Amino acid sequence: MRVEYINPFVEAAYNILTEVLGGEIKRGELYLKSTSMPVMGVAALVGLAGDVEGRVIFDMSIDTALNICSRMNNEEMKVLDEMAKATITELANMITGQAVTKLHDLGFRFDLTPPALFTGEKMELSDHKVEALIVPMETGLGKVEVNVAIRDRM
């Protein structure tokens, strides 16, 4: 996967998480996965199709998701209800929106799907014939992994 695809997502995740959560966001070591991998509990997936195709997943534990929702809503949220799901979906929207602006500026043309939210335990993700780059972000409210699998359209 070309690195220019991932940088905009990492930068956007860093910017938006810093803006909406406050505090220091630490970027962990980037790693590559080409086989199936576990998903932590709450995963917001945005699909891309155009000059490039693939998907981006924002993956976190349910506790982290609830911490983030509580911060973004300025109130304690204990269950992943409709409002909490809308909050995580909106977070994914904001990050992909900013990343796509950057990629469009670089000349890539593609559309995005609205975020789909997956929740549950012991989920596993398998991408067929596309490797995924994962960037862990330590937010202070828990870890969010930005999982990007994009390739040139064949």
Added chain:
Amino acid sequence: MISKQDFPAINERAPEGVRADGVAFKVLVVDDSMFVAKQIGQILTSEGYEVVATAGDGLDGVEKYKEMCPNVDLVTMDITMPKMDGITALEQIMAFDKNAKVVMISALGKEELVKKALLLGAKNYIVKPLDRKKVLERIASVLGK
């Protein structure tokens, strides 16, 4: 006992969402995200605005505007929504009421759509994530405050 009257009222100011005659500006919020609708509602009501209705898609937004006109002073309009997008809803509201005050709410990456909306008659736009100060400034400027 010290009462409020003992302090000079140097910090008092009228909330932005209320007219000189004490009546609140009425806002219709059109957004498919519960989270964003709630966020806009909280920001606006904290300054005295009245959110008279919310709509979860463009079609519902146009219907509610037509129903409530002229008792809506301002509409906040999301761009990407199911059933009818915010640009089409804006067009229909402007065709119904050329004096409608619509402010677009956009994620980054939709510059072309925002430009189109401004050409179609939207009065201003706000980019998410929503910043309280920015939201209030833009809305107050559209209402001529």
